[in-house]
Amino acid sequence: MSEALKRQAAAMALNEVRSGMRLGLGTGSTARHFVDLLSDKVAAGLDVICVPTSEVTAQQARELNIPLSDLETLDRLDLTVDGADEIDPELNLIKGAGGALLREKIVAAASNAMIVIADGSKLVEALGQFPLPIEVNRFGLGATRHLVEQTMRRHGGTGGIKLRGEAAGAPYQTDGGHLILDAFFGRISAPEALSIDLLNIPGVVQHGLFLHMCSKAFVATPDGVKTLQRNF
Numbered sequence: 001m002s003e004a005l006k007r008q009a010a011a012m013a014l015n016e017v018r019s020g021m022r023l024g025l026g027t028g029s030t031a032r033h034f035v036d037l038l039s040d041k042v043a044a045g046l047d048v049i050c051v052p053t054s055e056v057t058a059q060q061a062r063e064l065n066i067p068l069s070d071l072e073t074l075d076r077l078d079l080t081v082d083g084a085d086e087i088d089p090e091l092n093l094i095k096g097a098g099g100a101l102l103r104e105k106i107v108a109a110a111s112n113a114m115i116v117i118a119d120g121s122k123l124v125e126a127l128g129q130f131p132l133p134i135e136v137n138r139f140g141l142g143a144t145r146h147l148v149e150q151t152m153r154r155h156g157g158t159g160g161i162k163l164r165g166e167a168a169g170a171p172y173q174t175d176g177g178h179l180i181l182d183a184f185f186g187r188i189s190a191p192e193a194l195s196i197d198l199l200n201i202p203g204v205v206q207h208g209l210f211l212h213m214c215s216k217a218f219v220a221t222p223d224g225v226k227t228l229q230r231n232f
């Protein structure tokens with residue numbers, strides 16, 4: 001999908017930002033457009049303080065003179081704007097293709113609202129066609145992978161599990177120094193139960209299912225930007 005559509009979705013989210021807000025800044029190509037557009041408003045006098053969800057976003061924001069803070073200094077945020085890899089009709093998400101899922105989830109959970117920006121290709125009837133990123137500790141990788149695979153089979157997952165970056169010769173490392181297993185479920189029929197089961201595996205640090213966290217999504221299609229909303 002085109003960068004123009006991603007930017008349109010990002011522009012809609014920018015309309016939700018008010019002076020004085022504490023903002024979470026997402027990661028990925030769509031969130032990048034949001035940060036870029038936000039910087040114009042900041043240059044024009046918008047007063048915000050932002051917490052980035054990755055080193056990449058932090059660097060972009062610093063280069064664009066967006067004021068940054070962290071979750072030691074601020075314990076709550078007003079709003080987080082982030083991208084997603086899949087969005088279901090309940091606004092449950094799969095996130096983490098960019099590897100930032102742990103910080104993204106910490107920042108979203110610290111926020112009073114989470115808005116997702118995406119193009120129409122991210123809308124799905126059921127989560128799971130996109131591989132679910134699972135962030136794991138390096139220690140005990142083989143054992144953790146085995147337990148993740150057992151859990152995936154119990155939940156009807158039909159595909160395999162790949163250590164991200166392995167095929168390229170060097171495992172991908174997250175900002176927190178962890179590894180990512182990408183699990184090809186096919187279809188996730190009980191996301192809440194899967195979430196609990198994955199988090200019960202000691203080597204699993206976090207997974208990319210964002211359940212009941214997103215209250216609004218701006219989804220850009222060639223016919224315009226759709227606003228999807230969910231009340232908690």
Ligand SMILES: O=C(CO)[C@H](O)[C@H](O)COP(=O)(O)O
Nearest residue numbers: 028029030083096097098100
């Ligand atoms: O979860 C993410 C990073 O960890 C991204 O938000 C997600 O992968 C969407 O990225 P993009 O906007 O480039 O499609």
